[in-house]
Amino acid sequence: MNAEAIAISLDLINRHHQEPNRNRYESRYFWEELYSLVSTAGFSAIEMPYEPVWQFGGRSGVPFNRYCVNTKYGTAADFRAVLSASGVDRVIGITFDPNLFMRNGNLDFYFGASGHFANEALSHAADMGADYFAISPSPFYGRIAQYHPDLEGKTEAFTERTLALLGGLATKAQELGVTLVLRNEYWSLFGGMRILPLIDALPRTVKLDLDTASLFVAGVDASDFLKARIERIGSVHLTDTNFVDTHDVWKSPNPEYPRDHATQVFRDPGTGSVDFAAITALLGMLDYQGPIICSARQTRDPFRALLRTRALLNTFTT
């Protein structure tokens, strides 16, 4: 396994929650320095979240959607040139989750807005030269239940509409030469093994993501998951956690912040309980050649997390 080829996700920057100094994350200067720090930490490829929220209200410093990129750089190609000049040669993938649009009881609004922006994000992924577009096929289960208390009775209809949305994206992804990948975060309506009926109903071109921490929280053995469906895995996220969900936190409205017991669900890679040596050895044994991305989501210090991640990766090659 070539640790040098592993990408880092820019989800290590906390965009949404309070912490001192987080205001700098909304300005262009912060990101342009970050790219060179990412490169200095030994990463030449990045994954970028796609977040429509940054185009609302006239704030475009966070480069996480097409509007912001075009506002600050003109085109995706110009933005890629800036990345490249900082030592970041590739945007390997774009991620998208629809949580922003689960904000009322109107499912037409949810599917309309999610579909519109997911399509835009997929086009953006192609413009950025990304290998894959990884979509979370549902918002937080608990957030859906907040606005749709009868969710259990609506699950079939919700799934059908989700499949229609994903089917359209699959066709478009194939035309664009981007691999559509489904994520199965532990908090999703389609989390853990619940993703399987969804992926089985979609064309073979649609792939699955493997996220080590999410599977850990969902109580699914990542190695077994990988071995059983290696031919369908389209991306691998090396994420870490210590969190064991004993109280159905996955069903709560804010599942990455367990309400009865504050804890950091996602830990910096190498500081939690995920057995990275085992999973990377298995990836090598199975000759997995697809994208591998490290993620330090929820880190308390993104710059320390970059180096912690590099330190972990160094142990794979020595």
Added chain:
Amino acid sequence: MPKIRYANMCHWKSIPYKKIDNFRQFYYEDNTNIAYYSDWDNILKYQSALGFDGIEIAPWDLADILPLFGSPENFTAFAKERGVEVIGMFHGAHASHAADHFDEAVRAGREAVDTIVRFGGTYMNTCPTQNYFGTGPLSREEVQQCAKVMNEIGRYATDHGVKLGLHNEFFCAINLPNHRELIESTDPRLVHYCIDTAQISILGEDLLTFYNDYHDRISTFHLKDTASANQPDSVRYAQDPEITDDGTRWFWEPGQGDLDFKGLYRLLKQHAFKGWMSIEYDGSPDMLASMAMTRYYLDNELRPIYD
């Protein structure tokens, strides 16, 4: 009883917890200060301890507050237990200048009033339409349309015990050439004005002159400082000027910029202003420090002039 009560406009980013019971354990997970900024219990206690008895929330807070607390009423009760009351909510009246958007703009405004009432608030500070870039310059008819929407929402707000206060940003389509025209086109019985001291100064209004001219329309303030008054059209009408590329701040804590707050307080005294005043810290890297810095400035520089 003080004439002025002080609140904070909520610029905290999403606060993920209601109350952290395992604070020490949470701190020790990574030994950082994140634990100090992660629950409403402490955020509200910080406010209360520093003498800010009110909080003005923002509509973008609702997606997090409502799932966390279950209802506006629950949040209000939780805040009240910690000595803080919800005084109102900001509202953006998107596209209110567009005649074909009248029904939607009024509907959204009325919904916001209903939300404020559920929080127990009485102020709805309202940006009259969106950014200048891509929209301006507005025609006279569009300004009048904007006023029509404000009057209609203002009527509903008044009927429900809420004061609608126009709140202008320096980069909006309502800008220096039509700022006063809009105010004067609205019904003073229904539509009031929230002076954002920094925004109108950057816009090009003289703070003291503006307050003197419109003191009988002023419902409340967003008090913040600036060192960047009187920006040219090229800045105010630019695309997305609010967050600068190089980190330059438009807004500062009262006393850290150039505005004549002592002069303003003398005028507040002259016109016998009574009501809430929200302090705003947008752009601050450390809102707790900004709150404490502001409290010192208020107590030592401004409140001796008029309290």
